[in-house]
Amino acid sequence: MAATTLVFGVLPQADALRLADTCLLWAHRLSEWCGHGPAIEEDIALTNTALDAIGQARALYQAVALARGDGSSEDTLAYFRDPDEFCNLSIAAVANGDYAQTVLRSLYLSAWFISVWEGFAHTNAIELHRFAAESAKAARMCFRHASDWAVRFGDGTGESRARMERALLLLEPFVLELLDAELTGSPAQSRSGSFRQRIDACFAQATLSPLSVGSSRGSSAAERRALLTEMQSLARLHPTARW
């Protein structure tokens, strides 16, 4: 394998694609709230998070395409791979559900991304270092927003707490993957420590039970297929269109 197949000079393609696919599918789920948010201000906040995640996905896809040097582009990677070629974390493709479930997914994924991006703080690869530092800022903003809502729901009314507890149950099968996902150059152990610390602090403030990690692993493959069918349909119908 030639050295140029590494993304940013250090990341194996599989790792870069896992990060990019996770960003893209999560961003698409967030974008589904556009025009449907509980208030226009929240709508804008979710859309901003989605745009940040799409920006990260684009940077990673571009870097992967460059490393491949085979005519791939960010668009071929996003729109012309089949669903089973995507290697996102499963939680990213799960359908939105209600606002508590959307908030909890954002809480988990932003905490995970903080641990990932901050894990690259000491890399010697300059491009990756710059990209990770920028992305960590966006992840911390998203975590603050999601954490604020998790506390309001958990420590709010009977209804809001019940919804948060339901969201916790629904997403529990996807937590294990957040704790043990392998990424080269970023040990799972230190990432899961950082992840748990953030989540535990938030749940304590929200008066929720500590993070419960099931042994089962949920699948969101069917939801991903439906999402990609919709997301990719326009590009596949008009492959030469420009906009």
Place this chain on the structure above:
Amino acid sequence: MSQVHDQNSGNDWPLFEVFVRSKQGLDHKHVGSLHAADDTHAISLARDVYTRRQEGVSIWVVPAASITASAPEQKSDNFDPMANKIYRHPTFYDIPDEIGHM
């Protein structure tokens, strides 16, 4: 005097007025308003709604209900320029050249 009231009665969240300081050393300027559950939430939303394009270095939010405004019907009594009352305008002083434009 009159209180500034939230016109949007269908929304349970109170209205906040948002002020952004664009650069160190300048003053905070009113940029708009938003609905939020409380002051912390208002700051968080203000950042998303009003400062995504490097508009600012600092944000203030103020509950709109805390603002007391002059009554619109007193506008002319309060603010008409009274141009005929020349003694209200300091036009009889010569400004030394060194002072420049005031």
